[in-house]
Amino acid sequence: MGLFNGKCMSTARLDGKTAIVTGSNTGIGKVTAHDFVKRGARVIMACRDLKKAQEAAEDIRQQTKDLQGAGVVRVVHLDLASLTSVRKCSELLLKTEPAIHLLINNAGIMACPKALTEDGFEMQLGVNHLGHFLFTCLLLPRIIRSAPARIVIVSSLVHQLALNMNFDDLNSEKSYNATLAYAQSKLANVLFAKELGERLKGTGVTTYSLHPGVVATELSRHFSDSYFPGVTWLFNNVARFVIKSPEQGAQTTIYCAVSEEVAEDTGFYYSECRKKMPSGKARNRDIAKRLWEESIRMVQLTDWDPFTAEDKNPPSKPIDIEEEIAAK
Template structure:
């Protein structure tokens, strides 16, 4: 257990609320679903691998079988490496769900070998940022109807290492560096969350708050590519050296849960958290020019063809 780890102590119940968590068949995503389920929420598990998600769902239900006032768990296909999949998932949600009170952009890949998504984007930038950007924009008309609502994006302290290279987002002109690409995608998460808060305010949309966070260094499958990118046995060696500082998935999920439910941050938006408290961002995370440029570029890359801030939810919520 790490020397210090923040915890969410809120007893808030989520009965009647709907939450969406991406990438939640394992790790901190699964722990987040477990927490929301215990609080009584309907939790939509948006995952790429349906079989693994169903297994996680069954495990959570079995763990909580004797607990009262549980929520409901629903597994839906959502592959963040495919904008088509994100659009299909979002359409289904808009057609069937009257409200989305909590959106947790949790899914991610870390330090993977060079590759591209289905749409031709560098894997980490395309998955960690662009997939979640499109998902959030498509669901925003529904989220606006679900206030108070929160949009929580899981980033990383690794954002501090590199700026975003807008001239070569997909590493077509430079040598690929997995760590640098990961840092770029995590900085994008923070800038997106901050710019989203600014745009919501500019459109006089109240009751929708945004949060980005560093979950800590966690014992999960996220580092599974370390042996490929560094050397055979690297993951085991790093794990042994830094074990005292690693969090369990349960502890690693605490800041996500805090941002999603805790009363203490209910009136905060656009901020960055670690160990359940607000943390100061460095110059990269506070660069408003980069945030605006990233937003414009993201709209272009995902081919967003409507204004989510003025769009009206035309699904079940309006009927």
């Protein structure tokens, strides 16, 4: 059980709302999806492992089948380590979802041995930031059209370990440290939420970044490979008295997504269901602007503006497609 456990006390309903939660087949993502379904939302679980996601979705359906006013859940394939997959998933969602009211950028990878994404990006930066950056930008015209809407980005307190965004070596080609690469990707999350919030002012779309706490999830699966044998076991077992359960860890995400208290706030950072001060670098607008420009270049969106792009041909109502189609 975690030492500090903020709890979302909002009873806000999400009837008629559509929410997308990335990486929601397990951990705090699954808890978030489950909570939204209980509030009446149409929840899209966007996950890399379709089998696990389908099992998680069925578990949520079974747990909410007798709950009056429960929403629905569907699964789509999204591999954030592949910009091709990100584009395919976005295209599918734009064809099938007339509105997107909540986007929860939850999926992540932590402290993994050095690896590259399909597009040649350092894995943690690629999955935690660039994949979500492209996914958000491609969906943004529909999100703006659906306002009021919220975009919630799960970051980490570890962003404070990043002294800066290393623009001279974003891909860690000159040197690689698993912890510092993770910290840089989490700093990118906070900066992305900040800059996106600034650019979206006046649209009715608000943004949030957050630290969920130290949570017992699958994020620790690479620790033994990156540090020393047995550290994953130590983290999940010996540290269990101070780390949070997924239910506890999801509370700040849920708070940012539904709480009436923060409905007008945008671009801020949260922990324990409270607004908190991120690191100085995370508050630097110049760094945030440069990261935006570098990210646009890296995901190849230089010739398209998500803030002015026309939201073309939205469907008149949600279209359910067999989950397997989403993987193609």
